[in-house]
Amino acid sequence: MWKSSFRLLKNSVKPRPKHLQWSNLSTQLQKTPTEVVDCVVIGAGVVGIAVARELALKGRDVLVVESASTFGTGTSSRNSEVIHAGIYYPPGSLKANLCVRGRKILYKYCSDHGVPHKQIGKLIVATTLTEIPKLRNLLDHGIENGVEGLRMMEGFEAMQMEPELQCVKALLSPCTGIVDSHSLMVSLLGEADNYRTTFSYNTTVIGGHIQDNSIHLHICESKDLEKCVENSSVRTQLILVPKLVINSTGLSALRLAKRLCGTHHGVIPESSYYARGCYFTLSKTRTAPFRHLIYPLPEDGGIGVHVTLDLDGNVKFGPDVEWIEGMDDISSFLNKFDYTVHGDRKNRFYPEIRKYYPNLKDGSLEPGYAGIRPKLSGPKQPPTDFVIQGENVHGVPGLVNLLGIESPGLTSSMAIAEYIVSKFLR
Numbered sequence: 001m002w003k004s005s006f007r008l009l010k011n012s013v014k015p016r017p018k019h020l021q022w023s024n025l026s027t028q029l030q031k032t033p034t035e036v037v038d039c040v041v042i043g044a045g046v047v048g049i050a051v052a053r054e055l056a057l058k059g060r061d062v063l064v065v066e067s068a069s070t071f072g073t074g075t076s077s078r079n080s081e082v083i084h085a086g087i088y089y090p091p092g093s094l095k096a097n098l099c100v101r102g103r104k105i106l107y108k109y110c111s112d113h114g115v116p117h118k119q120i121g122k123l124i125v126a127t128t129l130t131e132i133p134k135l136r137n138l139l140d141h142g143i144e145n146g147v148e149g150l151r152m153m154e155g156f157e158a159m160q161m162e163p164e165l166q167c168v169k170a171l172l173s174p175c176t177g178i179v180d181s182h183s184l185m186v187s188l189l190g191e192a193d194n195y196r197t198t199f200s201y202n203t204t205v206i207g208g209h210i211q212d213n214s215i216h217l218h219i220c221e222s223k224d225l226e227k228c229v230e231n232s233s234v235r236t237q238l239i240l241v242p243k244l245v246i247n248s249t250g251l252s253a254l255r256l257a258k259r260l261c262g263t264h265h266g267v268i269p270e271s272s273y274y275a276r277g278c279y280f281t282l283s284k285t286r287t288a289p290f291r292h293l294i295y296p297l298p299e300d301g302g303i304g305v306h307v308t309l310d311l312d313g314n315v316k317f318g319p320d321v322e323w324i325e326g327m328d329d330i331s332s333f334l335n336k337f338d339y340t341v342h343g344d345r346k347n348r349f350y351p352e353i354r355k356y357y358p359n360l361k362d363g364s365l366e367p368g369y370a371g372i373r374p375k376l377s378g379p380k381q382p383p384t385d386f387v388i389q390g391e392n393v394h395g396v397p398g399l400v401n402l403l404g405i406e407s408p409g410l411t412s413s414m415a416i417a418e419y420i421v422s423k424f425l426r
């Protein structure tokens with residue numbers, strides 16, 4: 001059974017093992033039911049699900065703990081659904097390596113498992129002569145990262161391919177594609193389930209402590225936590241003692257990492273930053289104006305307001321970058337982020353899009369949806385890499401923190417899972 005609930009999880013707890021040392025714990029924790037388990041994955045987004053599947057395929061017993069009432073309600077269902085090639089990231093970085101590897105295994109997985117996807121290719125465009133050197137830099141990065149088939153094109157050639165496009169030069173990336181992220185998660189989850197993974201929804205990890213050289217996770221039912229947000233008293237209802245725990249909580253991963261007591265705080269990045277990205281959909285158009293994904297050059301915090309097509313041929317533009325304030329830990333665990341797309345933001349979209357799509361008609365943009373990027377660096381700071389920290393870095397036995405898993409996290413998800421299993425499975 002893959003859909004468990006917090007109550008089922010709590011009722012399955014065995015009597016507390018006698019060998020645990022309780023002397024240093026608070027009275028509250030001494031009375032808390034405790035369960036020793038094999039592997040816990042915290043967070044059922046695409047990355048957590050891919051990691052759970054990979055661990056389960058290796059014969060491990062996996063419990064996925066998710067604060068929401070189902071899987072994939074966070075960033076994994078609020079993105080562009082693009083299978084990135086691996087062009088943008090510094091050579092040798094985790095983003096570059098895991099994106100290129102992730103793309104290859106993702107395409108194969110989608111083909112083998114009937115997950116809807118399409119390798120439609122993408123054009124990154126320079127719309128002014130001053131942008132051309134940046135386009136050349138991207139080409140160099142891409143080649144160094146091992147991205148296949150990249151080709152610089154003259155503007156006229158790109159505009160022949162895409163008659164609605166305006167540009168002076170373009171970089172063609174034929175191996176970029178799109179995927180139905182929900183179907184991907186359903187498929188990965190089904191496999192994990194077949195290999196003894198249990199999913200416990202409405203179940204939130206609120207912190208932890210180290211005892212007898214093992215990490216102890218403090219668990220609370222999400223609905224009780226909702227009440228605590230109001231009166232701010234949070235009570236641990238269950239303790240899980242896993243051999244291996246993967247903190248794959250996306251937007252709240254850094255906050256949770258700081259709450260896992262005993263962690264050497266010096267090695268955990270100081271602050272979380274959040275950059276909301278809004279999408280607008282194209283209405284009043286019968287056929288999509290483009291056949292490829294069209295991207296301008298990257299901007300501070302994102303890769304530019306681009307054209308994305310979904311598998312049904314719908315067109316959306318986005319995401320932009322809006323730096324937003326964080327929130328308290330518990331609210332972030334419960335995904336209380338503001339995903340509102342304010343209609344007036346479209347006034348910024350029109351001029352951005354018209355740089356490469358001059359025929360965009362007035363009144364054709366409708367508010368779509370928003371996603372939020374979990375950032376490890378703030379406005380005007382250089383972008384950071386994915387951070388994957390194990391015991392060797394932070395000193396906590398069996399804990400792996402996945403921090404700053406922003407784009408290309410969807411593309412990289414299966415490669416992140418592979419990386420974790422090869423590096424941290426004992």
Ligand SMILES: Cc1cc2nc3c(=O)[nH]c(=O)nc-3n(C[C@H](O)[C@H](O)[C@H](O)COP(=O)(O)OP(=O)(O)OC[C@H]3O[C@@H](n4cnc5c(N)ncnc54)[C@H](O)[C@@H]3O)c2cc1C
Nearest residue numbers: 043045047067074075076079080082205250371409410411
């Ligand atoms: C606007 C935007 C566009 C993007 N476009 C692309 C793209 O085109 N291609 C691409 O490759 N990548 C893209 N990305 C990145 C990609 O979407 C993410 O990297 C990926 O979805 C992250 O998955 P995740 O599982 O780490 O996080 P999430 O999907 O956020 O999952 C984390 C889960 O943890 C749960 N959780 C949080 N705290 C707790 C807790 N304390 N206890 C229990 N559960 C908890 C949450 O409820 C959530 O379900 C984009 C991201 C954004 C924001």
